Amino acid sequence: MSQQQYDLGVTCDMHVHVRDGKMCELITPTIKAGGISVAYIMPNLQPPITTIDRVVEYKARLEALSPDTTFLMSFYLNEQLSPELVAKAADMKCIQGIKCYPAGVTTNSNQGVDPNDFTKFYPIFQVMAEKNLVLNIHGEKPPVKDGDITVLNAEIEFLPALEKLHRDFPNLKIILEHCTTAEAVEMIERISSENVAATITAHHLSLTIDDWCGNPINFCKPVAKLPKDKRRLIEAATSGKPWFFFGSDSAPHPIENKSKCCGCAAGVYTSEYCIPYLAQVFEQQGKLDNLSKFVSFNPLKFYRLLNDEHIMNKPHCILYKEEQTVVAEIIKDDIKVVPFKAGEKLNWNVKWE
Amino acid sequence: MSQQQYDLGVTCDMHVHVRDGKMCELITPTIKAGGISVAYIMPNLQPPITTIDRVVEYKARLEALSPDTTFLMSFYLNEQLSPELVAKAADMKCIQGIKCYPAGVTTNSNQGVDPNDFTKFYPIFQVMAEKNLVLNIHGEKPPVKDGDITVLNAEIEFLPALEKLHRDFPNLKIILEHCTTAEAVEMIERISSENVAATITAHHLSLTIDDWCGNPINFCKPVAKLPKDKRRLIEAATSGKPWFFFGSDSAPHPIENKSKCCGCAAGVYTSEYCIPYLAQVFEQQGKLDNLSKFVSFNPLKFYRLLNDEHIMNKPHCILYKEEQTVVAEIIKDDIKVVPFKAGEKLNWNVKWE
Numbered sequence: 001m002s003q004q005q006y007d008l009g010v011t012c013d014m015h016v017h018v019r020d021g022k023m024c025e026l027i028t029p030t031i032k033a034g035g036i037s038v039a040y041i042m043p044n045l046q047p048p049i050t051t052i053d054r055v056v057e058y059k060a061r062l063e064a065l066s067p068d069t070t071f072l073m074s075f076y077l078n079e080q081l082s083p084e085l086v087a088k089a090a091d092m093k094c095i096q097g098i099k100c101y102p103a104g105v106t107t108n109s110n111q112g113v114d115p116n117d118f119t120k121f122y123p124i125f126q127v128m129a130e131k132n133l134v135l136n137i138h139g140e141k142p143p144v145k146d147g148d149i150t151v152l153n154a155e156i157e158f159l160p161a162l163e164k165l166h167r168d169f170p171n172l173k174i175i176l177e178h179c180t181t182a183e184a185v186e187m188i189e190r191i192s193s194e195n196v197a198a199t200i201t202a203h204h205l206s207l208t209i210d211d212w213c214g215n216p217i218n219f220c221k222p223v224a225k226l227p228k229d230k231r232r233l234i235e236a237a238t239s240g241k242p243w244f245f246f247g248s249d250s251a252p253h254p255i256e257n258k259s260k261c262c263g264c265a266a267g268v269y270t271s272e273y274c275i276p277y278l279a280q281v282f283e284q285q286g287k288l289d290n291l292s293k294f295v296s297f298n299p300l301k302f303y304r305l306l307n308d309e310h311i312m313n314k315p316h317c318i319l320y321k322e323e324q325t326v327v328a329e330i331i332k333d334d335i336k337v338v339p340f341k342a343g344e345k346l347n348w349n350v351k352w353e
Numbered sequence: 354m355s356q357q358q359y360d361l362g363v364t365c366d367m368h369v370h371v372r373d374g375k376m377c378e379l380i381t382p383t384i385k386a387g388g389i390s391v392a393y394i395m396p397n398l399q400p401p402i403t404t405i406d407r408v409v410e411y412k413a414r415l416e417a418l419s420p421d422t423t424f425l426m427s428f429y430l431n432e433q434l435s436p437e438l439v440a441k442a443a444d445m446k447c448i449q450g451i452k453c454y455p456a457g458v459t460t461n462s463n464q465g466v467d468p469n470d471f472t473k474f475y476p477i478f479q480v481m482a483e484k485n486l487v488l489n490i491h492g493e494k495p496p497v498k499d500g501d502i503t504v505l506n507a508e509i510e511f512l513p514a515l516e517k518l519h520r521d522f523p524n525l526k527i528i529l530e531h532c533t534t535a536e537a538v539e540m541i542e543r544i545s546s547e548n549v550a551a552t553i554t555a556h557h558l559s560l561t562i563d564d565w566c567g568n569p570i571n572f573c574k575p576v577a578k579l580p581k582d583k584r585r586l587i588e589a590a591t592s593g594k595p596w597f598f599f600g601s602d603s604a605p606h607p608i609e610n611k612s613k614c615c616g617c618a619a620g621v622y623t624s625e626y627c628i629p630y631l632a633q634v635f636e637q638q639g640k641l642d643n644l645s646k647f648v649s650f651n652p653l654k655f656y657r658l659l660n661d662e663h664i665m666n667k668p669h670c671i672l673y674k675e676e677q678t679v680v681a682e683i684i685k686d687d688i689k690v691v692p693f694k695a696g697e698k699l700n701w702n703v704k705w706e
Contacts (some may be wrong), residue, residue, distance in 0.1 A: 045516075138360060143563060146580070147580070148579070148580050149579065150561060150562050150563050150579055150580065151562060151566050152505075152562060152579070153654040208503060209503050209504060209505060210503050212503055212566075213504050213565075213572065213576060214569065214572050214616060214617045214619060215615045215616065215617070216569060216613075216614050216615075216617070217566065217615050219566065219567050223566060226501070226503055226505070227499070227500070227501050227503065228501065253661075255614060258614040259568075259612055259613055259614040260566070260612055261569050261608060261611040261612040261691055262568045262569075262570050263567060263568065264568070264569070264614075265567075266567060275554055279383045331606070336490040336616055
């Protein structure tokens with residue numbers, strides 16, 4: 001019997017956290033190990049990345065750690081950015097987009113924006129639209145004391161703000177990052193625009209609230225929601241539709257920050273096994289033929305990279321059946337990180353051709 | 354200005370876990386410290402308590418540890434119980450009730466019952482109704498693989514089974530333990546029967562999903578739900594209505610079992626500060642006058658203890674204003690337990706008169 005395999009093309013993970021320092025050294029090379037060739041890097045370091053010098057320096061550091069990976073870089077949206085700086089960074093091709101965090105919703109988001117008032121950033125959005133930069137949005141409303149916004153409905157409550165942004169900037173490419181709810185999927189489908197997309201993580205295709213309840217290792221923001229939401233995300237991810245593509249939101253934390261009785265760090269680390277995790281889900285749905293759209297064609301098209309020769313000439317990721325792929329219990333060097341589904345078996349592995 | 358104080362009567366906590374061994378030695382005396390005189394003790398030891406010998410021995414042990422506390426004892430409902438044994442235990446006054454756990458929903462519930470089929474226990478329920486025993490129900494449907502029951506709706510999905518039980522045994526006293534949802538409160542109010550009540554914990558009057566998300570110390574089963582549910586629970590608890598009374602579900606775990614990246618123990622430990630926690634909430638609602646109903650008159654009436662001379666002659670718990678009551682960071686001996694709201698300030702303290 002011939003080996004079952006799929007050419008996934010030039011694979012992209014359009015939402016990756018590789019952090020800084022020792023963690024960055026440990027984690028950056030695992031992007032390639034997980035079957036990813038092009039990685040869009042999140043800027044929520046401490047302090048956040050808001051200057052050309054820092055984004056250039058960070059990218060060079062990542063390239064030194066993993067020369068085969070293509071790093072797409074981003075700024076962190078806050079008041080330190082000016083339209084002039086954004087235009088210059090775009091012209092220099094230092095960044096592909098800007099990440100927008102509502103203040104207070106997730107790891108290192110305290111310098112983020114007030115999602116009730118995007119208008120002060122409208123001059124920046126205008127430049128972004130002109131310069132073909134992507135706006136990456138963490139789409140959650142922050143909770144208000146004694147209010148009704150919780151981790152469960154924070155994304156749903158944010159959706160009208162995203163629709164308004166699209167109406168005000170129809171030519172700006174906007175991504176609702178790591179979407180987690182049926183309502184978000186339905187909004188993206190209703191808009192059906194080549195300028196509005198959603199990324200979907202690997203872990204949100206597997207987890208529901210019961211999986212992170214009592215298991216901080218599966219706790220992330222936005223939190224995994226209900227079974228009906230998971231089903232809708234699986235349907236969207238495996239559909240092949242152009243406005244859904246992969247962004248792992250792989251977010252490593254040292255194990256000691258995940259093993260606390262109070263204040264566990266939010267984030268699931270998936271980079272090392274990204275493509276095998278996804279293959280598992282696509283296989284279950286009988287949709288492995290659509291996996292290359294989700295991880296390659298759709299993100300490359302949305303980010304206008306299908307004509308980028310450097311990227312298009314990169315080796316392809318080949319997915320092949322290997323039923324005894326066991327997820328490591330821990331990824332370690334000086335620091336220890338527990339990967340998603342640690343110790344579990346996966347059916348697939350990756351190679352490059 | 355005279356000191357603000359309230360005579361709460363003979364105070365009851367009708368749902369307490371004191372465990373076994375070293376934990377039991379550490380925790381049992383804290384029931385009195387928290388302002389509670391009468392404690393209904395849960396039988397989910399390992400193995401669960403299902404014999405007269407064991408319940409008698411357990412009670413004697415608790416009395417030795419805390420001579421001023423009145424312990425009301427219970428059996429654990431499973432197939433080891435027979436109607437004859439239950440009748441004998443009731444005649445001997447060894448137990449006041451029987452606790453029913455759906456298998457698999459919480460700590461040490463693996464020997465519990467299938468909530469889709471209570472009928473095999475109907476002969477026991479018949480005896481319980483005749484002997485004035487109380488049925489204490491952990492009212493959650495267990496999840497089914499790939500099904501739609503989660504920690505959020507497990508209680509709501511259970512409610513029809515409870516209503517059916519009440520229809521089939523209208524004279525059996527049934528308590529929906531540690532109720533957590535607006536739907537449960539509304540069902541209890543709709544039934545409006547002297548034979549159906551709900552206990553409410555202290556922590557569910559303070560917590561919502563966002564408080565346990567990432568904070569295993571606040572993780573318990575049933576989990577704290579949404580702000581609307583919390584508001585409805587506060588309204589019920591402070592209403593003075595006879596079918597709502599206090600059951601702390603205080604459930605201590607060693608700190609190391611709460612500080613794990615996987616499989617954190619479910620349970621919030623509140624015994625040491627029960628009454629001050631409650632007073633805080635009742636004060637905020639301007640309902641301190643109803644606190645004695647919630648912790649004394651309502652539970653004593655439901656359990657038919659208002660004519661029990663031994664109990665009614667016990668000292669009263671006096672609540673008094675003391676704004677600098679600081680919750681300990683940790684309760685410890687050989688084992689360490691983190692109390693609810695560790696390190697926070699409370700406005701009230703208790704004494705006995």
